[in-house]
Amino acid sequence: MVGRALNTLKVVIIGAGPAGVRAAQTLVAAGVRPTVIDEGRRAGGQIYRRQPDNFTRSLETLYGTEASRAQGIHDTFDGLVDQIDYLPETLVWNISDGRVFAVSEKRETTIEYDALIICSGATDRLMPVKGWDMAGVYSLGGSQVALKSQAVSIGQRVIFMGTGPLLYLVASQYLKAGAGVVAVLDTSSFIKRVVAAPKLMSAPDALINGLKFTLALKAAGVPVLTGIRPLEITGDVESGVSGLIFETGAGEHREIKGDAVAMGYHLRPETQLADLTRCEFAFDEKSHLWYPKVDEDGRATTANVYLAGDGARILGARAAEVSGKLAALACLKDAGAPVLDNEIMALRQDMACWKRFATGLREAFPWPAEQAAKLPDETVVCRCEAITAGELRRTVNAMGAKEANRAKAFSRVGMGRCQGRYCALAGAEIIAAAAGIPVSEAGRLRGQAPVKPLPICIEDDEAAAAISTVRELTK
Amino acid sequence: MAPRFYRLAETGRKVVNLTLDGQPVAALEGDTLMVALLSAHGHLRRSEFGDGTRAGFCLMGACQDCWVWTEDGERLRSCSTAVSDGLNIRTNPPEVSWSDVL
Numbered sequence: 130m131v132g133r134a135l136n137t138l139k140v141v142i143i144g145a146g147p148a149g150v151r152a153a154q155t156l157v158a159a160g161v162r163p164t165v166i167d168e169g170r171r172a173g174g175q176i177y178r179r180q181p182d183n184f185t186r187s188l189e190t191l192y193g194t195e196a197s198r199a200q201g202i203h204d205t206f207d208g209l210v211d212q213i214d215y216l217p218e219t220l221v222w223n224i225s226d227g228r229v230f231a232v233s234e235k236r237e238t239t240i241e242y243d244a245l246i247i248c249s250g251a252t253d254r255l256m257p258v259k260g261w262d263m264a265g266v267y268s269l270g271g272s273q274v275a276l277k278s279q280a281v282s283i284g285q286r287v288i289f290m291g292t293g294p295l296l297y298l299v300a301s302q303y304l305k306a307g308a309g310v311v312a313v314l315d316t317s318s319f320i321k322r323v324v325a326a327p328k329l330m331s332a333p334d335a336l337i338n339g340l341k342f343t344l345a346l347k348a349a350g351v352p353v354l355t356g357i358r359p360l361e362i363t364g365d366v367e368s369g370v371s372g373l374i375f376e377t378g379a380g381e382h383r384e385i386k387g388d389a390v391a392m393g394y395h396l397r398p399e400t401q402l403a404d405l406t407r408c409e410f411a412f413d414e415k416s417h418l419w420y421p422k423v424d425e426d427g428r429a430t431t432a433n434v435y436l437a438g439d440g441a442r443i444l445g446a447r448a449a450e451v452s453g454k455l456a457a458l459a460c461l462k463d464a465g466a467p468v469l470d471n472e473i474m475a476l477r478q479d480m481a482c483w484k485r486f487a488t489g490l491r492e493a494f495p496w497p498a499e500q501a502a503k504l505p506d507e508t509v510v511c512r513c514e515a516i517t518a519g520e521l522r523r524t525v526n527a528m529g530a531k532e533a534n535r536a537k538a539f540s541r542v543g544m545g546r547c548q549g550r551y552c553a554l555a556g557a558e559i560i561a562a563a564a565g566i567p568v569s570e571a572g573r574l575r576g577q578a579p580v581k582p583l584p585i586c587i588e589d590d591e592a593a594a595a596i597s598t599v600r601e602l603t604k
Numbered sequence: 605m606a607p608r609f610y611r612l613a614e615t616g617r618k619v620v621n622l623t624l625d626g627q628p629v630a631a632l633e634g635d636t637l638m639v640a641l642l643s644a645h646g647h648l649r650r651s652e653f654g655d656g657t658r659a660g661f662c663l664m665g666a667c668q669d670c671w672v673w674t675e676d677g678e679r680l681r682s683c684s685t686a687v688s689d690g691l692n693i694r695t696n697p698p699e700v701s702w703s704d705v706l
Contacts, residue, residue: 168665170684175664181634181686184614252666264647264659265608271663274683279639280614306612366656368605369646389608399666512661512669515653546668551661582668584679 130243130433131465135160138464141229141240142166143221143402144248146174147198147446148438150206151453152246157212159461164214164240166221166231172206174250175270176446178278179203191277193302194338198447223578224405235584244433244460247402248453249440253295253393255551256500257518260362261392262509265370268551269393273299282308284389288373290314290359292494293395294339300351300391301342310351311387314375316394316497318356328489331482332447354378358500362390394496397554398440404576406431412569415488417496417554418443419573425477427456428463435460448483451476498568501558510559511552513545518559525563533557533572546582549574605646608659609639623692631687638663638670638682641693648672648682649695673697 130138138161142149145167156163165172171179177199180191188196219233229240253268260266267275267283269291275281276299286309289300300313322329329336346353356378363384364371372386403421404410408429410419420442427435437456438449455476462468504510506519524530524539533556536542542556543549549556553574561568617632624641631640638660641648647657648670660670663683670682675692 168684170686180614183617183634186613252662252664262651262655262658264657266661268662268667271661274663275609275639276612279636281609281611281639281643283609285610308610308612369608369657369659388606509655512667515651515655547666550666581665 130463133243133464135461135464135466136162139241139243140164140246140460141242141244142246142248143229144174144250144438144440145169145172145206145215145217146176146248146250146438146449147202148248148250148440148449148453148456149174149246150202150209151450152248152437152457153209153213154205155454155457156461157209159457159466161461162213163246164216164242166216166219166229166240168218168220170218172215172217173199173203174446174449175274177202178274180278180280184280186280194334195446198450202450220581220583221402222580222583224402225578230578232583242433244435244464245406246427246435246437246453246456246460247406247429247440248436248438248449248456249399249402251396251398251439251443252550254395254397254496254554255392256291256394256497256555257504257508257510257552258359258362258392259505259508260364260370261390262512262515263362263364263366263369265364265388266362266390266392269293269295269299269391270396272389272391273302276302276306276308280306282306282389283391284370284387285309286311286387287389287391288312288314288385288387289391290316290357290373290375291393291395292317292497293393294335294490294494295393295395296494297339297342297346301345304346304349304351310346310349312352312354312385313346314357314359314373315353315355315494316357316359316500317494318378321495322493325489325493328485329493331486331489335486358497358503359392395490395494396439396443397550398443399550400440401548401576401580403429403434403436403440405578405580406434408434408436410573412573414569416443416491417498417558417568424459425455425480426459426473427452428459433460433463442484442487444480444483444487448480448487451479451483455480498558501555502562504559510556511542511545513547513552514541516540516542516545521556521559522563525560531560531564531566531571533560533574536560536571537574543574548577548580607643608646609642611643620687620689622687622690625693625695633687635687636683637672637680637685637687637691637693640687641672641682647695 192199223230435456437452530536
């Protein structure tokens with residue numbers, strides 16, 4: 130791509146959250162007309178997801194302390210729409226040979242690129258618990274989407290369980306919106322937060338917001354317990370959730386009642402598309418996550434592929450804006466465009482600050498890997514196909530499958546319609562514990578196209594014409 | 605069955621009429637299909653693997669737990685489908701043969 134005139138450079142950005150929007154803005158400013166493909170109906174990503182046009186709640190109601198950042202992203206993107214090729218409600222389902230394969234409204238499009246900036250974001254990271262396959266259990270992020278973009282609560286008496294900053298944020302947002310919050314149950318112990326405090330001071334306003342959420346919950350009389358271990362979500366397979374049994378930090382078993390559970394253990398990156406470009410991955414021992422390898426500015430190991438936002442590293446929305454800019458500048462630099470080194474240096478410094486803050490969060494709210502070995506055999510691991518921890522352990526113990534892809538082939542854990550998004554990380558921990566190996570040796574599930582299920586009736590123009598002819602003839 | 609979702613605000617919107625398994629459901633303009641159905645009903649579908657009812661999980665198009673079907677057999681991901689007047693939804697996939705599709 131070196132030497133190409135910038136106005137003919139074909140750059141495709143996947144994702145229109147904070148990283149994708151800032152990447153697009155940076156490219157447009159340099160004279161590039163990028164294509165922005167986004168699965169959402171409107172830009173903003175998950176964090177700055179917009180409500181439908183006929184809703185009237187204020188930005189402050191929707192985004193709280195982040196209202197001005199949300200508005201900044203929305204306004205920036207709205208101002209770019211005439212200078213980019215924007216494909217909303219479009220799913221990228223494959224990447225191969227310098228082309229992106231996308232589908233929208235059952236119609237397929239293929240787009241060639243010189244450079245690709247993937248800003249695919251994150252989803253909730255989940256650890257199974259017995260009963261989590263019942264109706265009324267939602268991911269924390271999903272519970273937030275219900276409130277933010279649809280003004281509904283997932284139940285009348287909601288139990289918030291898991292760990293991470295989102296646990297306190299969403300619970301306090303529910304409380305403020307008038308929903309019933311039964312309890313906030315955190316698997317991380319309070320002392321971890323104290324130890325991580327110096328690193329969390331890298332973003333003092335974010336730390337203070339987190340403390341405010343906890344104080345507001347406590348002031349409203351909501352029990353906030355730390356160091357717990359969930360044992361079972363109770364209920365009925367027909368009518369759904371009725372409560373949660375957990376072990377307190379002191380080792381007592383307790384049961385609380387509720388008609389919904391919002392659960393999550395921080396976030397995991399969406400890396401399937403990066404994987405399809407055949408870039409290399411590395412295991413991060415501290416978080417137990419596999420990340421695509423990137424250099425300081427977001428270059429993947431595959432030429433002309435750049436990664437930004439939580440899909441590259443779980444660093445949060447503000448870091449996503451910075452990494453989106455950096456990835457776009459790296460792309461411009463590689464294309465031979467004049468890029469100021471000072472600008473890159475300043476952005477790298479911002480990223481260093483967010484990395485330190487993210488390390489603090491990870492240490493304060495650790496992934497409870499040790500729960501995997503303790504899950505009873507009857508616990509469903511794969512929600513898609515109701516496959517249990519016992520069945521997965523059997524493939525390890527009786528069939529010798531100690532590698533994630535092999536265990537997937539035997540057990541089908543990771544083969545369902547979510548394609549491992551909600552079971553693969555916990556599944557790897559279960560495999561590793563059963564086999565007595567480090568989780569890094571269990572490996573990671575390979576990304577497969579299509580990265581999400583496609584409607585079987587995708588049409589091209591010829592096929593559409595043929596079908597309508599047959600319909601006419603058979604009338 | 606009791607509804608699963610509860611509306612907290614934005615209730616002054618225009619009513620949109622749907623049908624769920626033959627029963628009328630009053631939704632609001634701007635609702636996703638999932639929110640419309642679960643504001644009136646306890647679940648979206650039954651797990652085909654025998655572990656009971658399902659009502660969605662991620663609400664962001666990643667888990668595929670919220671599938672429902674139209675009378676024509678078209679599968680919809682209800683968390684990311686907007687409601688429209690007259691939608692006729694089933695919580696079970698209809699039996700459809702190839703000749704029906706054509």
